[in-house]
Each structure stands twice: as structure tokens, then as C-alpha cells.
Amino acid sequence: MCIPRRQYVCTECGYNMPGYCPDFCPFCGAEKRIFITWKECSTLFDVACLEVTGNISRLKAEPPLGPELSSYCIDTGESTIWIDCPPAFDSTLPSANHIVFTHNHLLGAVNLYRRHFHSRVRIHALDSANSLCRGFAFDGTFHDSFVEDGLEAFHINGHTPGFTIYIYEHTLFVSDLVHFDQGRLHLNLFGPQDETANAAKRTHRILESRRIDQVCGHENVVPFEYWMKKFEDMLTAKTRV
Ligand SMILES: [Zn+2]
Ligand SMILES: [Zn+2]
Numbered sequence: 001m002c003i004p005r006r007q008y009v010c011t012e013c014g015y016n017m018p019g020y021c022p023d024f025c026p027f028c029g030a031e032k033r034i035f036i037t038w039k040e041c042s043t044l045f046d047v048a049c050l051e052v053t054g055n056i057s058r059l060k061a062e063p064p065l066g067p068e069l070s071s072y073c074i075d076t077g078e079s080t081i082w083i084d085c086p087p088a089f090d091s092t093l094p095s096a097n098h099i100v101f102t103h104n105h106l107l108g109a110v111n112l113y114r115r116h117f118h119s120r121v122r123i124h125a126l127d128s129a130n131s132l133c134r135g136f137a138f139d140g141t142f143h144d145s146f147v148e149d150g151l152e153a154f155h156i157n158g159h160t161p162g163f164t165i166y167i168y169e170h171t172l173f174v175s176d177l178v179h180f181d182q183g184r185l186h187l188n189l190f191g192p193q194d195e196t197a198n199a200a201k202r203t204h205r206i207l208e209s210r211r212i213d214q215v216c217g218h219e220n221v222v223p224f225e226y227w228m229k230k231f232e233d234m235l236t237a238k239t240r241v
Contacts, residue, residue: 007112007135008035014066014087016109018135026132027105028066038089038109041065045088049073052214052221056171059086059093069106069176069218074168076149082119083166083173083216085110098122100153102175103160104132106218111136124155124162154206158199159191165203170213172224177203178231179219185230200235 008017011034015027023032036044045065050058055075059082071084079097085108086093096119099110104127114121114137125141127133145154145164152167159177166173177199178185187196207228215227 007038007109008032009038009041009087009109010035010066011041012066014061014069014108015132016087016107016111016135018111020135026134038112041087041109042089045090047086047088047090047093049093052216053169053171056168056216057094058216058221061086061088067218069108070216070220071106071108072173072216074151076151076168078149081149081151081168082113084108084175085113089113089116091116095119098149100151100164100166101127102165102173103127103163104130105160106175107133107136114139124164127160127162130160154202156199156202156206158196159188163199165206167206167210167212170211171216172207172212172214173216174203176218178217178234180222180230183230185227185234187234200231204231204235 008021010025010030012030013028015025045061048060048062052058057073059071059073065087071082071086073094074081080094082096082099084102084106085099087108089109089112095117099119099121101123110121113119120139122140123138125143128138128141153164155164157163176188178187212224215222215224
């Protein structure tokens with residue numbers, strides 16, 4: 001696979017546009033005057049690899065590129081798996097054998113990493129057809145929950161039709177299903193609210209019988225006990241409405 005001659009990055013949100021340059025960012029609507037090429041992006045932004053546990057790291061653009069959209073790297077001992085992909089290309093990151101997505105908002109510069117690392121890239125089939133995937137290639141799509149190399153994927157729908165959360169050992173990856181604001185958790189406002197609320201309830205049922213130590217979200221990593229208290233407060237408030 002070759003790199004498109006032109007690939008632009010929106011500096012407002014970090015969305016990559018492989019092979020085309022629209023007047024407005026397809027993700028956040030910003031004007032094209034703030035777009036930069038992927039090479040400029042690679043020069044201006046590094047990707048920090050911050051340890052979460054002994055075998056899990058958080059990948060985060062530095063300086064921040066758009067909103068805090070973290071992706072994560074897991075070293076299973078057998079392979080290296082990324083969950084979601086950073087918006088800037090940084091060749092110094094640990095090689096990814098597999099890149100899997102929570103949903104189609106965090107594709108980042110996956111086509112560049114796929115080529116560089118020969119990664120196998122997969123996303124839920126329902127998200128793969130979305131126009132936000134224009135210019136990106138996937139090596140496979142999944143249609144349901146699965147377990148692979150110790151990574152458990154749970155399709156929960158909601159914020160996007162293919163939205164998928166992951167558990168590896170005692171770590172939960174929820175991406176932007178919820179976000180913190182003033183010490184409280186809130187459901188993601190973008191997408192069908194009823195379905196997102198159902199996805200949160202599905203998540204709660206999945207977690208009932210599990211020991212989880214920390215939660216990796218798009219903004220930060222939070223101790224599970226703290227996160228679960230806030231999560232249940234949010235679900236209770238929703239039920240009351
Ligand atoms: Zn944008
Ligand atoms: Zn999203």
C-alpha cells in the first residue's frame with residue numbers, strides 16, 4: 001500500500017484526510033486553512049508513550065493535537081496491540097502488530113502506521129462503512145464481540161453503531177463512551193442518546209462479574225473504584241429522569 005500523495009490533518013481535531021482535501025473538516029467542520037500535511041504534522045507533534053501498567057501504555061500527541069484523544073498500546077508478550085490510533089505519525093513508537101478500533105472517530109494516522117509497521121487493522125463492520133473512513137484501508141472487520149490474544153472485545157453499539165469496548169487483564173478501555181465534567185461522568189452527547197444510554201447499561205452488566213483495576217478513557221486513566229462510583233451515579237441519574 002502506498003501513502004497518498006496528499007494527506008492532510010485538521011489541527012482542530014486531529015482528523016486525517018488521506019488523498020483528499022475538502023473545504024471543511026469532515027469530523028469537526030473546521031475550515032481547510034488550518035489543515036497541515038501529515039509530514040508537517042509529524043514534524044510539529046510527537047506521540048508520548050506513557051506507562052499505565054507494566055504492559056499497557058497510553059499514546060498521546062504532544063503538544064496536544066485537538067481534544068485529548070488517547071489511544072493505547074498493549075504488549076501481550078505474543079504481540080503488540082494498539083487500541084485506536086494517534087493522529088500524528090511518530091516512527092519511534094513501539095511497533096503495532098494489530099490495531100483495533102473502539103469506533104471510527106479515532107482512526108488517526110492509521111494508514112501511515114499500517115504501512116510502516118505492517119500492522120493488521122480492524123474495526124467493527126458497522127463503523128467501517130461510515131464516510132469518516134474515506135481513504136482508510138482495513139485488513140478485516142468484525143461483526144460481534146471476540147477474544148484474541150487475551151484481549152476481549154465487546155460490541156456495545158451506542159455512540160456509533162459499531163462502538164466496541166475492550167478489556168485486557170484488569171484494564172478496561174472505554175474511549176469516549178463517557179467523559180468527566182466537573183467531577184461527574186456524562187454520556188457522550190454525540191450520537192443517538194437512547195442507544196448510548198443502553199450501551200452504558202450493557203457496559204455495567206459486563207463489568208458486574210469482573211475485577212478491573214483501572215479505566216482507560218479518551219481523556220485519562222482513572223482508578224476503577226472511583227470511575228465505577230461515578231459511572232453508577234450517572235446511570236442512576238439517567239434512570240431518574
Ligand atoms: Zn477537524
Ligand atoms: Zn467518538
